[in-house]
Amino acid sequence: MRSHNALAEPAVDRRSERRADAEWLARRLADPASQLTVVWRERSLVFDAHAGDQGPVPGTVAAVEAAGLVEQTEDVVFLGEAEGVAYFSVDLSDREDPLAGPLRGAGRFVELRQVGAAMSGQGGNLLAYARAMATWHRRHRFCGQCGAATASRQAGHLRVCTGCGAEHFPRTDPAVIMLVHTGAAAEDGSCLLGRQASWPPGMFSALAGFVEPGESLESAVAREVREETGISVDAVRYHSSQPWPFPTSIMLGFYATSPGGDVRVDTEELEQAVWATRSELEYALRAREVRLPPPFSIARRLIDDWLRAER
Ligand SMILES: [Zn+2]
Numbered sequence: 283m284r285s286h287n288a289l290a291e292p293a294v295d296r297r298s299e300r301r302a303d304a305e306w307l308a309r310r311l312a313d314p315a316s317q318l319t320v321v322w323r324e325r326s327l328v329f330d331a332h333a334g335d336q337g338p339v340p341g342t343v344a345a346v347e348a349a350g351l352v353e354q355t356e357d358v359v360f361l362g363e364a365e366g367v368a369y370f371s372v373d374l375s376d377r378e379d380p381l382a383g384p385l386r387g388a389g390r391f392v393e394l395r396q397v398g399a400a401m402s403g404q405g406g407n408l409l410a411y412a413r414a415m416a417t418w419h420r421r422h423r424f425c426g427q428c429g430a431a432t433a434s435r436q437a438g439h440l441r442v443c444t445g446c447g448a449e450h451f452p453r454t455d456p457a458v459i460m461l462v463h464t465g466a467a468a469e470d471g472s473c474l475l476g477r478q479a480s481w482p483p484g485m486f487s488a489l490a491g492f493v494e495p496g497e498s499l500e501s502a503v504a505r506e507v508r509e510e511t512g513i514s515v516d517a518v519r520y521h522s523s524q525p526w527p528f529p530t531s532i533m534l535g536f537y538a539t540s541p542g543g544d545v546r547v548d549t550e551e552l553e554q555a556v557w558a559t560r561s562e563l564e565y566a567l568r569a570r571e572v573r574l575p576p577p578f579s580i581a582r583r584l585i586d587d588w589l590r591a592e593r
Pocket of ligand 1: 425426427428429430443444445446447448
């Protein structure tokens with residue numbers, strides 16, 4: 283099996299069977315060994331590692347502190363267990379500056395996208411999980427069915443409407459990201475790269491888009507490629523996936539083969555899209571005319587694996 287994508291390596295055993303066990307959860311929250319991760323306004327608490335070139339690690343405080351941080355224990359999410367330690371998370375976005383108050387001296391809040399590449403796969407995954415749960419809770423405080431307030435249940439993995447009783451489960455939005463190529467295994471095989479106007483100069487990446495309701499992943503891949511570039515694809519093959527809580531996605535990576543053809547760019551979506559052979563792309567990268575997204579992203583893995591012909 284290939285190595286995991288960044289953010290993808292499971293940090294905890296989720297122990298979903300314990301989410302309804304109030305007694306067990308209370309015991310774990312009171313256990314001095316249990317840990318609490320903290321999310322604040324889309325940012326994650328991290329500690330800087332003291333040793334040399336190591337990246338930051340998830341910042342946690344003892345879970346027993348939770349009682350002093352949140353108004354009610356329903357606001358605490360049980361994430362799971364790792365090596366016998368229970369992990370919980372809270373969202374302190376309502377506070378002006380937690381580091382000036384209850385978390386004084388506890389580390390720093392960072393944008394996960396900025397530090398994820400330097401963190402261990404599991405460390406990044408823990409923060410991605412906590413952040414995704416925090417965003418979901420914040421966006422589902424009211425029932426989409428009747429408008430009444432919802433309340434957190436099942437250790438933060440369910441919100442129940444106080445009006446109509448509807449149950450709302452955590453959700454994640456599927457997005458497809460695909461490297462289209464001509465299928466030729468030889469050196470002259472080409473791939474299709476695009477760039478958005480807002481990107482740094484010279485940056486190109488794989489195409490991407492959201493899956494629409496009532497659509498298969500394969501259809502979404504073909505539709506997005508056609509809409510953005512006018513190119514048709516004939517075969518779609520799954521590569522790997524990556525949690526992408528920026529704010530609420532999971533990225534589903536694919537390779538798609540295409541007979542090729544002239545590119546017609548949808549300028550609403552892209553500034554430019556081009557076919558590049560392996561040798562053209564390698565030359566442009568060496569000459570620094572073209573840059574690719576950071577190794578942190580699944581887009582980069584799709585491109586790197588294709589350059590190495592691991593299709
Ligand atoms: Zn309702």
